[in-house]
Amino acid sequence: MSALTASELDKVRSILERDPTETELGIFTVMWSEHCSYKSSRLHLKKLPTKSPRVLVGPGENAGIIDIGASPSGVPYAIAFKIESHNHPSFIEPFQGAATGVGGILRDIFTMGARPIAVMDALRFGPLDDPAHADRNRRILEGVVGGIAHYGNCFGVPTVGGETVFEQCYNGNPLVNVFALGVFRHDEIFFGRASGLGNPVIYVGAKTGRDGIHGASMASAEFTEESKQKRPNVQVGDPFMEKLLLEACLEAMKTGAIVGIQDMGAAGLTCSTCEMGSRAGTGIEIDLALVPQRETGMTPYEIMLSESQERMLLVSEQGREEEVFAVFRKWGLDAVTIGRVTGDGKLRVKNHGVVAAEIPNRELADEAPLYDRPHDVPPYRPAPMEAPRFRSNHLTADLLKLLASGDLCSKRWIWQQYDYLVRANTIAGPGADAAIVRIKETGTSIAMSLDGNSRYCALSPREGARLIVAECCRNLSTVGALPVAATNNLNFGNPERPEIMAQLVETIEGLAEACRHFETPITGGNVSLYNETLGEAIWPTPVVGIVGLLKTAAPVTIPFKNEARAVLLLGGLGSSDDTRFGGTQYAKVILDTMWGLPPALDLDYEKRVQAAIREIVNEGLVESAHDVSDGGLAVAMAECCTDGIGASIEVDSAARPEIALFHEAPSRILISTALPQPVEEIARKYQVECASIGVTMKERLRIGNRTMTWIDCSARQLDEASRNALEDRIANQNA
Amino acid sequence: MRFGVVVFPGSNRDHDAWHAISNVFGQSAELIWHDSTSLGPVDALILPGGFAYGDYLRCGAIAKFSPVMKAIKKFAADGGLVLGICNGFQILVESGLLPGALLRNRGLKFVCRQITLRIETSNTPFTCTATRGQLMKVPVAHGEGCYFADERTLDALEKEDRVVVRYLDNPNGSLRDIAGICNEGRNVMGLMPHPEDAVESLLGSEDGRVLFESMIHSLVPSPA
Numbered sequence: 001m002s003a004l005t006a007s008e009l010d011k012v013r014s015i016l017e018r019d020p021t022e023t024e025l026g027i028f029t030v031m032w033s034e035h036c037s038y039k040s041s042r043l044h045l046k047k048l049p050t051k052s053p054r055v056l057v058g059p060g061e062n063a064g065i066i067d068i069g070a071s072p073s074g075v076p077y078a079i080a081f082k083i084e085s086h087n088h089p090s091f092i093e094p095f096q097g098a099a100t101g102v103g104g105i106l107r108d109i110f111t112m113g114a115r116p117i118a119v120m121d122a123l124r125f126g127p128l129d130d131p132a133h134a135d136r137n138r139r140i141l142e143g144v145v146g147g148i149a150h151y152g153n154c155f156g157v158p159t160v161g162g163e164t165v166f167e168q169c170y171n172g173n174p175l176v177n178v179f180a181l182g183v184f185r186h187d188e189i190f191f192g193r194a195s196g197l198g199n200p201v202i203y204v205g206a207k208t209g210r211d212g213i214h215g216a217s218m219a220s221a222e223f224t225e226e227s228k229q230k231r232p233n234v235q236v237g238d239p240f241m242e243k244l245l246l247e248a249c250l251e252a253m254k255t256g257a258i259v260g261i262q263d264m265g266a267a268g269l270t271c272s273t274c275e276m277g278s279r280a281g282t283g284i285e286i287d288l289a290l291v292p293q294r295e296t297g298m299t300p301y302e303i304m305l306s307e308s309q310e311r312m313l314l315v316s317e318q319g320r321e322e323e324v325f326a327v328f329r330k331w332g333l334d335a336v337t338i339g340r341v342t343g344d345g346k347l348r349v350k351n352h353g354v355v356a357a358e359i360p361n362r363e364l365a366d367e368a369p370l371y372d373r374p375h376d377v378p379p380y381r382p383a384p385m386e387a388p389r390f391r392s393n394h395l396t397a398d399l400l401k402l403l404a405s406g407d408l409c410s411k412r413w414i415w416q417q418y419d420y421l422v423r424a425n426t427i428a429g430p431g432a433d434a435a436i437v438r439i440k441e442t443g444t445s446i447a448m449s450l451d452g453n454s455r456y457c458a459l460s461p462r463e464g465a466r467l468i469v470a471e472c473c474r475n476l477s478t479v480g481a482l483p484v485a486a487t488n489n490l491n492f493g494n495p496e497r498p499e500i501m502a503q504l505v506e507t508i509e510g511l512a513e514a515c516r517h518f519e520t521p522i523t524g525g526n527v528s529l530y531n532e533t534l535g536e537a538i539w540p541t542p543v544v545g546i547v548g549l550l551k552t553a554a555p556v557t558i559p560f561k562n563e564a565r566a567v568l569l570l571g572g573l574g575s576s577d578d579t580r581f582g583g584t585q586y587a588k589v590i591l592d593t594m595w596g597l598p599p600a601l602d603l604d605y606e607k608r609v610q611a612a613i614r615e616i617v618n619e620g621l622v623e624s625a626h627d628v629s630d631g632g633l634a635v636a637m638a639e640c641c642t643d644g645i646g647a648s649i650e651v652d653s654a655a656r657p658e659i660a661l662f663h664e665a666p667s668r669i670l671i672s673t674a675l676p677q678p679v680e681e682i683a684r685k686y687q688v689e690c691a692s693i694g695v696t697m698k699e700r701l702r703i704g705n706r707t708m709t710w711i712d713c714s715a716r717q718l719d720e721a722s723r724n725a726l727e728d729r730i731a732n733q734n735a
Numbered sequence: 736m737r738f739g740v741v742v743f744p745g746s747n748r749d750h751d752a753w754h755a756i757s758n759v760f761g762q763s764a765e766l767i768w769h770d771s772t773s774l775g776p777v778d779a780l781i782l783p784g785g786f787a788y789g790d791y792l793r794c795g796a797i798a799k800f801s802p803v804m805k806a807i808k809k810f811a812a813d814g815g816l817v818l819g820i821c822n823g824f825q826i827l828v829e830s831g832l833l834p835g836a837l838l839r840n841r842g843l844k845f846v847c848r849q850i851t852l853r854i855e856t857s858n859t860p861f862t863c864t865a866t867r868g869q870l871m872k873v874p875v876a877h878g879e880g881c882y883f884a885d886e887r888t889l890d891a892l893e894k895e896d897r898v899v900v901r902y903l904d905n906p907n908g909s910l911r912d913i914a915g916i917c918n919e920g921r922n923v924m925g926l927m928p929h930p931e932d933a934v935e936s937l938l939g940s941e942d943g944r945v946l947f948e949s950m951i952h953s954l955v956p957s958p959a
Contacts (some may be wrong), residue, residue: 146844149844151847153786153845153847153876153878154745154786154789154790155747156746156747156748156785156786177875192927238789239786239789240745240786240788240789240790241789243744243745243747243786244744244745310825328911331744332744415847416828416844416846416847416848417844417845417846417847418847419847419876420749420844420847421847421874421876421929421932421938422751422784422876423747423748423750423751423933424750424751424754424755424932424935424938425938426938427937427938438937440754440758517753552937553937554936
């Protein structure tokens with residue numbers, strides 16, 4: 001348990017002007033935990049851009065909200081979206097940890113009034129072939145995927161994409177970051193505010209039990225041997241209950257009787273009461289005896305700190321409670337008045353009339369300690385700068401090995417377990433560069449992508465963060481969408497270590513620079529610190545989710561469609577040297593090492609390439625388009641060959657073949673087209689290169705330079721290398 | 736035509752069915768809450784996909800006790816068209832309106848992907864505008880879709896031409912690749928795949944249209 005420090009306890013005493021009761025101490029401990037208060041990161045998060053004309057609601061609410069334009073009849077629409085982590089619970093109990101991670105972020109979306117229409121997940125596990133931890137890693141992977149499927153499928157939200165990466169640093173600390181997005185009209189937006197003196201405070205949803213007590217504090221501590229005993233701290237999810245809660249809440253909101261609403265997530269009843277009061281500048285008085293309880297004999301401490309799932313707190317207009325109750329009755333859910341909004345600014349918690357806690361809301365919710373943790377050292381780097389000597393024996397074999405590797409292989413085994421179609425909006429689902437979901441009401445669509453690359457960030461947190469934002473925006477631009485806003489999940493180790501804190505600060509500054517450049521303000525997100533097990537921190541792992549807007553139309557997809565089409569590399573071949581090659585998948589999979597720096601990024605050039613591809617795609621000039629990223633040009637080429645059409649490619653590069661084929665320079669998009677000339681004209685207009693590198697053909701992929709063939713392989717063999725690799729790895733271990 | 740889409744607590748493809756009927760086919764579609772005791776003036780019913788009552792106990796096992804089921808049984812007995820999709824199929828089977836059972840997928844995992852179906856008979860109101868042997872690309876999305884019945888029932892289904900659609904690439908281990916069946920009266924059909932998610936080319940396939948077009952066709956009063 002991460003308790004309050006001595007100085008924090010002093011602050012509690014000065015706020016209360018007395019010693020805290022046991023319940024009050026519990027309340028302060030969770031609200032001032034890293035998880036709830038962002039006490040180590042808040043100072044630096046202020047550096048992030050958060051505004052644009054589209055941003056209706058920025059950080060600080062349950063989710064960010066942006067304007068997406070009006071329906072044909074002129075009704076303005078918006079989307080709410082956010083990403084959140086459930087890392088610690090998913091390690092302790094993978095299935096329930098991941099399931100409740102999905103449940104938590106969905107509530108953040110519909111508590112604002114939006115109907116969730118898409119979920120994506122960024123997952124990080126230890127390798128499935130790790131000599132010491134393979135069994136546990138596989139068990140965690142299977143549990144996490146099963147938990148996400150269980151919750152999302154039953155709730156009825158499509159899981160439309162995400163990413164899964166395997167690194168040894170996640171052996172003892174897997175990451176589960178869940179992104180959710182919902183849609184609504186501007187006039188349907190609700191806030192977590194307890195306004196209006198005397199208004200009733202109403203508890204709805206599942207009953208409160210002893211599960212999840214101190215989950216937020218657990219998520220704010222490192223893992224030790226004792227953590228295994230924290231299984232009772234992990235909540236148990238009931239997606240059916242959540243589905244009922246969703247429908248009931250959206251229906252209740254339509255009555256017009258609801259003033260404010262907030263879900264009970266981390267820190268449960270404590271967080272929802274004091275935050276709602278704090279935002280509205282009011283007090284809240286509740287009596288715990290009125291709270292629906294699943295177990296007998298619960299103490300005020302337990303009720304206030306329980307993280308039982310599928311619960312909401314709402315404030316309705318006085319005298320209109322019955323309208324709200326009627327809706328919840330229809331859905332078979334508990335809805336009980338447990339207190340009132342008061343004018344004294346205090347959270348007063350009674351139990352059978354006896355005061356158990358009395359704390360000023362604002363001080364509790366917003367005056368948490370703020371730390372400027374030391375970070376005046378270079379960020380911790382787990383790799384040398386110097387490149388080793390390397391030379392490939394067989395480039396085609398290298399490519400096949402890369403395609404079968406954990407990070408690059410098809411994730412079909414994972415996403416086939418997710419219902420990615422429910423609600424009949426999915427235009428592009430898992431496996432695409434960006435997922436696309438249409439908004440039926442507006443006739444437009446939303447594209448979304450999640451990206452992270454801890455290898456790049458381990459080598460340089462700042463450059464890595466910039467590259468992630470660039471890639472995420474590029475994924476959207478590749479399908480023709482204009483990136484407009486972002487959310488981020490910062491997964492790091494122990495911030496009390498300066499070399500880790502330095503990673504965090506550099507990452508935030510890199511994100512800030514890139515998000516400003518691409519005009520994608522960050523509207524909210526999550527920070528997950530203390531991702532360490534037995535003193536070993538994960539690599540810095542920022543995950544960025546960016547949303548883009550596009551017109552509703554048949555999507556441009558990755559595979560080549562026809563023979564005898566020109567293959568162009570928009571943005572050019574790019575360049576790399578030995579130092580900038582050290583963070584690539586080639587270095588990881590083929591050379592089993594890491595060194596140097598991530599690929600170099602020119603932000604201005606990247607932005608022009610993206611503007612060009614958007615115009616090219618939206619003009620309908622291409623038959624296929626694919627972002628070149630992990631694994632470089634050769635892997636991107638192979639990924640274009642999955643429908644049986646290959647290509648003959650000549651790379652006019654002075655670089656050695658390993659680097660020419662597998663370097664990961666950004667700002668490149670691979671396209672096939674029957675109309676190369678207008679494509680080249682658009683490239684010229686934006687002053688970006690457009691290398692004509694070959695032509696599509698039947699069944700084979702051949703890549704070389706003017707004199708040599710480097711890679712020669714059937715399209716089928718490439719597809720087979722990737723298609724079942726993950727499944728086979730899991731099956732082999734289960735055997 | 737007036738379609739009713741039955742909404743149980745936990746139904747989640749009710750919206751998909753409603754959207755297909757009203758926005759794609761331009762028919763009237765009304766949502767019918769599970770505790771309704773009468774259906775109102777509807778010409779056909781759809782029991783949509785989802786997780787009615789959380790699929791607790793067994794898929795469809797609690798839904799069969801919903802008040803609306805009595806009205807649905809009467810509607811079916813009177814010859815009304817009832818189409819159960821996915822969870823709706825499971826509910827029809829649990830209610831005894833269709834024979835057999837739907838077990839956990841052979842692979843033990845939820846499976847969501849495009850599959851190919853073959854239409855085995857055009858002698859139902861759900862396939863009357865199709866031709867026998869016609870192929871359809873439609874998605875599946877279920878964890879418990881493995882169709883099971885004893886040999887005698889299976890033989891009877893085949894003999895009576897009641898296997899309506901079969902998988903070409905069986906995703907769940909269903910016996911004899913059965914994806915959908917109808918009752919003896921041929922007015923109640925259940926299938927695991929989602930034709931309602933395959934009615935717009937924008938979303939990848941229009942092959943599911945034929946089921947709805949057939950229903951609409953068979954509901955239009957034939958010219959005297």
